[in-house]
Amino acid sequence: MSRASLIWELTKRDFSEKFAGSVLGFVWSLILPIVNLVIYMLIFGKIMGGRLPGKSDIYAYGVYVTVGLVPWMAFVGSISRASNIFLEKRNLISKVSIPLPSLLVYVNLAEAITFMISMGFFFIFLFFTHHKFDMNMLLVPFLFYLQQLFAFGFGLLAATLTVFLRDIKEVITLTLQFWFWFTPIVYVRDILPDAVKSILPYNPAYVIIESYQRIFVFGTDPNYQALIVMTLCTHLLLFFSYWTLRALEKDVRDFL
Amino acid sequence: MHAASDIYSLFIEVIIIIRNYMEKKHKVYSGLFNPLVNIYRSRDLLMQLTRRNIQSRYKGTALGLLWWFTTPLMLLAVYTFVFSVVFKSRWGVDIGDSKTAFALIMFCGLVVFNILSESLNGAVGVIVGNPNYVKKVVFPLEILPVSSVLTALFLGLTWFAVLLAGVGLFMQKICLSIVCLPFILLILVLCCCGLAWLVAALGVYIRDLPHVVGILLQVLFFMTPIFYPIEMVPAAFRSILLLNPLTTIVESVRKVVIYDQWPDWGDLGVGFLISIVLFQVGYFVFMKVKRGFADVL
Structure with missing residues (x-):
């Protein structure tokens, strides 16, 4: 079986297992x-009365939260x-000769x-609420690609290390919690103190x-300079993770 | 621990005596005591199941069971840091040093919600996940959901310990009113058991239930004043939120742990009654449909 079809099989099985029976x-x-x-739009916007400063639209906060949370959830x-995938699929790894990174590809x-x-669904919602569409929305696939590439690099490193020290998984869970609150997703950047604002970039x-928020909520261009720097850093991280895996691959397979 | 179980066994013995007396002398329906008596009879099994659940969770990690404490501790640290340094938000009601209080107030809601969601997420698949107990051996199946609840409760108690330590450390006080905490927890546990029985039993027949429970829990999470004070909610919706029994429990925990006030006994009494009804209904439904499990699995 070719590598691509193996990954596709695993992905399909992931969905069918989740909804089996x-x-x-x-x-x-x-x-x-x-x-x-519905939760983001109704509960956050209507019931909890969340409003974006300077916007009168009742859905503005809902849209703001959605374009933050949906990518964040994927990330x-x-x-x-x-971080757990090598341990989860240890049976598969020991039985079939499968390149380890392809397991992460299927998770992604x-x-x-x-x-x-x-x-x-979000675009359908935007269409029916007469949201303004603009060309910048074409950037969404690139943004998503970039964030998942970063997640891939980070996840690869975590997956490799978790094999040797199971605690890494718990550390990752906590780190992600921390990270969530440190990123303006459910709140706006302006409420942060200056010291925190300066490290945000x-x-x-x-x-x-x-970038998502600028495109969907504020209708401005994303910060291209930051995105270019991030693209470079992401690839560096990817190389580093891949190199770590290659260096430790024999031990990883032994440990499983 | 031993003293507690002795008191509990004494309590159950008394209940068994009362039940037998009522059945013999007055022919009164006494099925109400059945759940307690049944749980008591399989207590050893229940403890073993729960212990295994707890141990399996952090199996293989270097810190092992220490993660039970580390996770809530780190989480509280994260919230305290984020909400005092990063956000500087206020809960609205000023109490002492309200920066750290904000994190503690949120933590109260989170602890309560976590016990419920861990119980239900564990219980919804517990029968389907253990077909051998259903088909191969005679096994008191009704204790499987209870062990999910106990596992969640054990986790929750460590969270409560961290919460109380946090209140002591940051607010320099331990409220006398925390003597009410066991009663509030009892209401929560009774609700959890009742719902756990319900979802465990229905989960056998409706395989979509785990997803439904996931959605309902998520909606419930936002419909419970955990990350926002109930005063923030527009008045029109507030009465809806108050229908949610979890609201009463969360608000009561906050009152006794942080505000040093006695809980609203009227609300708690209603909550207690609701929880008993849930407990009984859950058990009744579970025992009714239990016979069909083997055919479906």
Whole structure:
């Protein structure tokens, strides 16, 4: 079996296992994003009365939260699942000769499918609320590619280290919690004190999420300079993770 | 621990005596005590199951069970740091040093919600995940969901310990009113058991239930004043939030742990009644549909 079809098989199985035996089956992967969208728009916007400063639109805060949380979920999901993937699939690894990074590819692919479904519904919502569309939205695939590439590099490193020290997985969970609150996703950047604001540009999640927010909420260009720097750094991280895996691959397979 | 279990066994013995007396002398329906008596009879098994659940979670990590404490500790540290240094937000009601209080107030809600969600997420697949107990051996299946609840409760108690330590450290006080905490927790545990029985039983027949429970828990999370004070909610929606029993529990925990006030006994009494009804209904439904499990699995 070719590598690509193996990855595709794993991805399909991931979805079918998740919904195995249920009546609605795959439909659940459509329902969950819709429910999330409703929660963001209705509960955050209407019930909790969240408003964006300077915007009168009742959905503005909902849109702000959605374009932050949907990419963030894909990002977090990829990293936290990746950190455990070698242990989770140890039987597969020991039986089939499979390149270890391809397991991460499938995790990323599964998250990407969920992301696309969510964004699909989000675009339908935008269409019906007469949101202004502009050309910058064409950048979304690139932004998503960049964030998942970063998640891939980070996840690869975490997955490799978790094999030797299981505690890494718990550390990752806590780190992601911390990271979430340090990124303006459910709150706006302006409420942060200056000291924190000055270190924000070094937060890769902020660079990405802010680009989404600028495109969808504020209708301005993303910070191209930051994005270019981040693209470079992401590739460096990727090389480093890959190199670490290659250096430790024999031990990883022994440990499993 | 031993003293507590002795008191509990004494309590159960008394209940068994009362039950037998009522059945023999007055022919009164006494099924209400069945859940307690049944749990008591399989207590050893229940403890073993729970211990295994707890141990399996951090199996293979270097810190092992220390993660039970490390996780809530780090989480509280994160919240305290984020909400005092990064955000500088206020809860609205000023109490002492309100910067750190904000994190502690949120933590109260999180602890309560975590017990419920861990219980239900564990219980919803517990029968389906253990078909051998259903088909191959005679096994008191009704204790499987209870062991999910106990596992969640054990986790929750370490979170409470961290919470109380945080209140002591940051606010320099331990409120006398925390003597009410066991009663509030009892309400929560009864609710959790009832719901755990319900979702465990229905989960066998409706395989989509884990997803439904996931969605409902997520909605419930935002419909419970955990990350926001209930005063922030527009008045029209506030009455809806108050229908949610979890709101009462979260607010009561906050009152006794942080504000040093006695809880609203009226609300708690209603909550207690609701929890008993849930407990009984859950058990009743579970025992009714239990016979069909072997055919479906």
